[in-house]
Amino acid sequence: MAWISLVIAGLCEMFGVAMINKVNRERNWKSYLLLLAGFGGSFLFLAYAMKDLPMGTAYAIWTGIGASGGAILGMLFYGESKDWKRVIFIGMVLGAAIGLKLAS
Template sequence: MAWFILILAGIGEVIGVAGISRINKRRDWQAFLLLFGGFIISFLLLSVAMKTLAMGTAYAVWTGIGTVGSALMGMLFYGESKDWKRILFIAMVLSAAVGLKLIS
């Protein structure tokens, strides 16, 4: 269950980053709701997951989910580069997070 909560925390981080991107385009209450809501939910869920999971593992996986999710969101929705080298390094981050799950 802690791993599922940690995945939800990572998704919350991606939502918070989407809020940052939206604030850069227009400053409305919905952008701030995405920003603060995403990060508050993310931190709360991370703290719940860390009651069971090791701190280093939980934090590394959480940041990995946020990094990969944000990069994919940028590529899919904001026209960022889809260069094969970028995708390779995103895959490396993802494989490191999966590796931490497998050894924990």
């Protein structure tokens, strides 16, 4: 259950990052509420996952999902570069997260 919580925390982190972009475009209470919900959910699920997982592993995977997911969202929805080198490095981050799971 801890690993599922950690993945949910990473997905909430991705949502929070997307909401930062929304806040920059639309400064209204709904945008700020969604931003707080995304990061609040992220921290809540991360804290739950860290009850069973080592801090270093949980944090590395959480940031990996958030960072690579944010980059993927940027490519898909915000017109950011889809250069093959960028995609390979995102894959390396995700591969490292999978490696940490396998090593735990």
